[in-house]
Amino acid sequence: MEENKRIVEIDGVKVEVxxxxxxxxxxxxxxxxxxxxxxEYSDYKVKPGIIVDFAEFQELPTIVIAIFDEGSWSSTPSIKFIYYNEKTADKTEIVPASEDEIRLTKDGVIEKFERxxxxxxxxxMDLQNQLDYFKKHFLKECVVE
Structure with a gap:
């Protein structure tokens, strides 16, 4: 029985839980x-997010979370929204980010999008230059005598 109990300190007060x-x-x-x-499919993935709203619906209160996906070398960064509530809690879990973790910052996200x-x-510009070159050099009319 004792393995199910632990003493926890809350604001200086020790409590057995x-x-x-x-x-x-x-x-x-x-x-x-x-x-x-x-x-995601048969696997789980941890993603950084920021709480952006609390939608206080009477039937289904919902936490709106913006998730920033940095993308990989072949994809672009994106922001998607997760709507966390009683019905989504079975496939999504949220926990506070600890102080030691790299946190999303407004400047960091803006920099990635600007890049x-x-x-x-x-x-x-590269495609436009190639098109201009093609029009100039390859679309000349051939004159056959």
Whole structure:
């Protein structure tokens, strides 16, 4: 029986907690950095997120979380939203991000998007130059005598 009980200190007060009946209660606010454990196919993936809203629906209160996906070498960064509530809790879990983890910052996300925008602009200019070259040099009318 004793392995199910533990002494926990809460604001300087020691309390014996029975873990068979204890519940974890987290407090979140808009702007909090969180980690999301999301099921993808037959695997799970941990993603960084930020709480952006609490949708206080009467039937199904929902936490809106923005997830920033940095992308890989072959994909672009993106932001998607997860709507966490009683019905999605079986395939998604959220926990507070610890102080020691790398956190999403506004400047960091903006920098990644601006870098990707510049890459796309460079790709556009390269394609435009190739098209102009083709029009100039390959679309000359052939004159056969």
């Amino acid at each position: 029975d873990f068979r009946t204890a519940k974890r209660v987290d407090t979140y606010k808009v702007g909090d950095n969180v980690k999301i454990l999301e099921k 990707e925008i510049q890459k796309k602009k460079n790709e556009y």
